[in-house]
Amino acid sequence: MEIPYTVQNRPDTGIYNAKLGIWLFLASEVMLFGGLFSAYVLLRAGSEPGMWPHGWLDVRLGTVNTLLLALSAITTLLAWAACKVRDFRKFKIFHACTILLALAFLGIKSYEYHDKFIHYEIALNDGTFVDGHLVEKSADFDLKKKTGTVTLHGRAVTDRKELMDLRAPEAKAATLEEHVVAAADIKKMQNYGPWHNTFTAIYFTMTGLHALHIIGGTLVIFYLWGPGSRMWKTDPERFTNRIEVSGLFWHFVDLVWIFLFPVMYLT
Amino acid sequence: MQANVQQFPPFREPEPAHGHDDHGHEHHEPGFWTKYVFSSDHKVIGIQYGMTALCFLLFGFFLMLLMRWQIAHPTQPVPFLGPLLAKTLGPMAAGGVISPDLYNAFGAMHGTIMVFLGVVPLAFAAFGNYVVPLMIGAPDMTFPRINMASYHAFFLGGVVMFVSFFIPGGAAQAGWTSYSPLATTIPTNGQAFWLVGMVLLITSSLLGAVNFIATIIQLRAPGMTWMRLPWFVWAQFVTAFILLLAFPPLEAAGVLQLMDNALGTSFFLPTGLAVAGKVGEASGGGSPLLWQHLFWFLGHPEVYVLILPAMGIVVEVIANNTRKPIWGYKSLVYSVLAVGFLSFIVWAHHMYMTGMGQKIATFFQATTMIISIPSVIILTCMFLSLWGGSIRINTPMLFALGFLPMFGIGGLTGLPLGLAAADLYLHDTYYIIAHFHYVVAPGTLFALFAGVYFWFPKMTGRKMNEFWGRVHFWCSFVFMNLVFMPMFAQGIKGMIRRMSDGGVNYSAARVPGAIDTLPGSVMELNTWILWAAVGLGLAQIPFIINLFWSIKHGEKVGTNPWQATTLDWHTPTPPPHGNFPKAPRIVRGPYEYNAPGFEGSFAPQAEFPAADHGHAQPAHH
Numbered sequence: 001m002e003i004p005y006t007v008q009n010r011p012d013t014g015i016y017n018a019k020l021g022i023w024l025f026l027a028s029e030v031m032l033f034g035g036l037f038s039a040y041v042l043l044r045a046g047s048e049p050g051m052w053p054h055g056w057l058d059v060r061l062g063t064v065n066t067l068l069l070a071l072s073a074i075t076t077l078l079a080w081a082a083c084k085v086r087d088f089r090k091f092k093i094f095h096a097c098t099i100l101l102a103l104a105f106l107g108i109k110s111y112e113y114h115d116k117f118i119h120y121e122i123a124l125n126d127g128t129f130v131d132g133h134l135v136e137k138s139a140d141f142d143l144k145k146k147t148g149t150v151t152l153h154g155r156a157v158t159d160r161k162e163l164m165d166l167r168a169p170e171a172k173a174a175t176l177e178e179h180v181v182a183a184a185d186i187k188k189m190q191n192y193g194p195w196h197n198t199f200t201a202i203y204f205t206m207t208g209l210h211a212l213h214i215i216g217g218t219l220v221i222f223y224l225w226g227p228g229s230r231m232w233k234t235d236p237e238r239f240t241n242r243i244e245v246s247g248l249f250w251h252f253v254d255l256v257w258i259f260l261f262p263v264m265y266l267t
Numbered sequence: 268m269q270a271n272v273q274q275f276p277p278f279r280e281p282e283p284a285h286g287h288d289d290h291g292h293e294h295h296e297p298g299f300w301t302k303y304v305f306s307s308d309h310k311v312i313g314i315q316y317g318m319t320a321l322c323f324l325l326f327g328f329f330l331m332l333l334m335r336w337q338i339a340h341p342t343q344p345v346p347f348l349g350p351l352l353a354k355t356l357g358p359m360a361a362g363g364v365i366s367p368d369l370y371n372a373f374g375a376m377h378g379t380i381m382v383f384l385g386v387v388p389l390a391f392a393a394f395g396n397y398v399v400p401l402m403i404g405a406p407d408m409t410f411p412r413i414n415m416a417s418y419h420a421f422f423l424g425g426v427v428m429f430v431s432f433f434i435p436g437g438a439a440q441a442g443w444t445s446y447s448p449l450a451t452t453i454p455t456n457g458q459a460f461w462l463v464g465m466v467l468l469i470t471s472s473l474l475g476a477v478n479f480i481a482t483i484i485q486l487r488a489p490g491m492t493w494m495r496l497p498w499f500v501w502a503q504f505v506t507a508f509i510l511l512l513a514f515p516p517l518e519a520a521g522v523l524q525l526m527d528n529a530l531g532t533s534f535f536l537p538t539g540l541a542v543a544g545k546v547g548e549a550s551g552g553g554s555p556l557l558w559q560h561l562f563w564f565l566g567h568p569e570v571y572v573l574i575l576p577a578m579g580i581v582v583e584v585i586a587n588n589t590r591k592p593i594w595g596y597k598s599l600v601y602s603v604l605a606v607g608f609l610s611f612i613v614w615a616h617h618m619y620m621t622g623m624g625q626k627i628a629t630f631f632q633a634t635t636m637i638i639s640i641p642s643v644i645i646l647t648c649m650f651l652s653l654w655g656g657s658i659r660i661n662t663p664m665l666f667a668l669g670f671l672p673m674f675g676i677g678g679l680t681g682l683p684l685g686l687a688a689a690d691l692y693l694h695d696t697y698y699i700i701a702h703f704h705y706v707v708a709p710g711t712l713f714a715l716f717a718g719v720y721f722w723f724p725k726m727t728g729r730k731m732n733e734f735w736g737r738v739h740f741w742c743s744f745v746f747m748n749l750v751f752m753p754m755f756a757q758g759i760k761g762m763i764r765r766m767s768d769g770g771v772n773y774s775a776a777r778v779p780g781a782i783d784t785l786p787g788s789v790m791e792l793n794t795w796i797l798w799a800a801v802g803l804g805l806a807q808i809p810f811i812i813n814l815f816w817s818i819k820h821g822e823k824v825g826t827n828p829w830q831a832t833t834l835d836w837h838t839p840t841p842p843p844h845g846n847f848p849k850a851p852r853i854v855r856g857p858y859e860y861n862a863p864g865f866e867g868s869f870a871p872q873a874e875f876p877a878a879d880h881g882h883a884q885p886a887h888h
Contacts, residue, residue, distance in 0.1 A: 001845030017409045024477045028511045035516030194532045198552040201532035
């Protein structure tokens, strides 16, 4: 028993099965990310005035990542085109580029995540705040026992709101320096993980889910580039279809980033 | 359009149906695991889904019985099952008494199990998987292995849900709607299990939906044009689109709530949320309303996922047993498309009480009234089809006929709930419980029973026992109404849902000018409902025995015992792997019963030309 139209287009619908399948899957993905973008809009619109962060993310890194994904979209397309004209060597080269670009994207993303996890906001008992990147904790540092000190590279502010808009002139003018804080003075110390506020929560959730898509897509493309490419010898047409279908997924993942970048980094 | 038909590549001829152990291209007898557990055959997967779903339906029914006992006899130990509960669930059921926490867990899980593990898998996945490829003349689903993965994800989701009863703290207790912040603040990991289970179930339905749509678009046999599709296929097609597009936002919401529960984010937790008298650690700034929007964006279309496949079954059974074409086929098709589309823009009528604003309420009130139009057209077509038919009464037809007034009651009692002014009073009372149960229990479930009795001969080659089928129908019909009809009265009198004591404390608390006691007659109904529910349970015993007994001992019948026109009845019984030994060619519409110009009482949709594009002989042995 064989299923018809796995490779050839059905004449009256003009499409083969897997291509229809991936488009349907992508429609559902649109709704998934659509739900999350709607959540973003509602959370941001409902936030307290002055409490939605701006400029917390590095636009330069975001721009580089955007370019990386845009380039990978081009190499994906070229890899498929190479299959279409039956040039296997070029396919190998182009999709090797795709995989490397994806890994570079993930590398930069991990660096950005790490940067948030070592970024702390400390609320002091006197009502002021110290905010910055962790330099070091003294050996005996313990929040519960209230011993030792922690050193942050950043700034001290009196109003938490000053930490929210880093694009404001005052924030840009502020000089960053090392602050040594004694554990005994600390009321609450928290890093910029998802739990920090609604912005970091939605930032980590959406970019995290996007990164999972990147990882999944990279694994599939790597499989088709490596062990899966044996099909080229037996059934090049079907293999080309696989490259097309995985490419469609990859373009969708790129497109999601094209929305994430302005929403998270630029506004 | 013969020329058009010729363009199709030939069907691959599968092996002959009988006499060989050959199974498609595998030249060996498949073992138990490949045949029944890791099968990619749509018929096996359909039966897997069906049996699992029936088990979950029974399990969900027992949860309901336990709750009804607690409502009628609060704080009294459960008879018979009490010791078992105390043993398996520990302190939550100490002494065999259902604690309020356990009652909440049962309530939440009854809804979840009935909807996501019972009715949807049975109506959509089981019947859809088994029947749709047969009806459209396809050899299988387009993606058989993805189909298998879909069932496995569903099964795993069911296991996660089931296991959550036995963890410390018990299963999820925030209702099947899992409203935040309640769902985040109840101290049990059951909610995390619920969310993980839901993600698995959503994955399963996503894989299924992609498969159904692709199959219906790509694998229709030559000549099976869109307007020749049996309406059941149309209903499944629209259902698949609803599942495909409405479920993902709930998945997004599930991920966000899981983050709230596991990582301490505040997506749905407002600023300054206090739990047990203490302001929590959470950062705040979240929106409880956001959860409700995301949940009901799935939740309402889900209602149509429950009802459309059931309507599809009813249409097939009615057309077959009235022995005449279904009335208004085109109206049915356009109506189901309209329902599918409109179902996406009515969700907030579940949220009139949230204070989301009058303007929004007005919009959703309007769309809710509009969606009732195509729904009524569908029901009207079914009723009018009966007119002038020489109706054959048998068990499937009895259930299909029972569906009509039951769904009618369920649908019409929904109208006051769609209007904000009336809903403010009726919201969260037993009235709404009665309303949606009339849609789903005597409505959808009756249609599903009709489907089981109707397609059982296709799956096994034997009919289920007719006498016990009728006993099953009449007892179910009477007890269903005895269970749910009194709830309308209770709700109108002001009895609120989700009270673990059945309203005793509520009734005792008198606040002058605000709350009046519930009259004794209303409280007394709780006992009546309990015994009606027990009767309903007993009425299912003939069905369960009949189902298993008939597999071996039912009356043997041929391939087409109901003298049906559609393609599913024109394959060998049970259909072999690949379904059609000879390629079908569809030559007419689906409901040509007693049509002028044909001999006999029905004209089959398909012809099976002997020679087929040079592939006249079976391929090989």
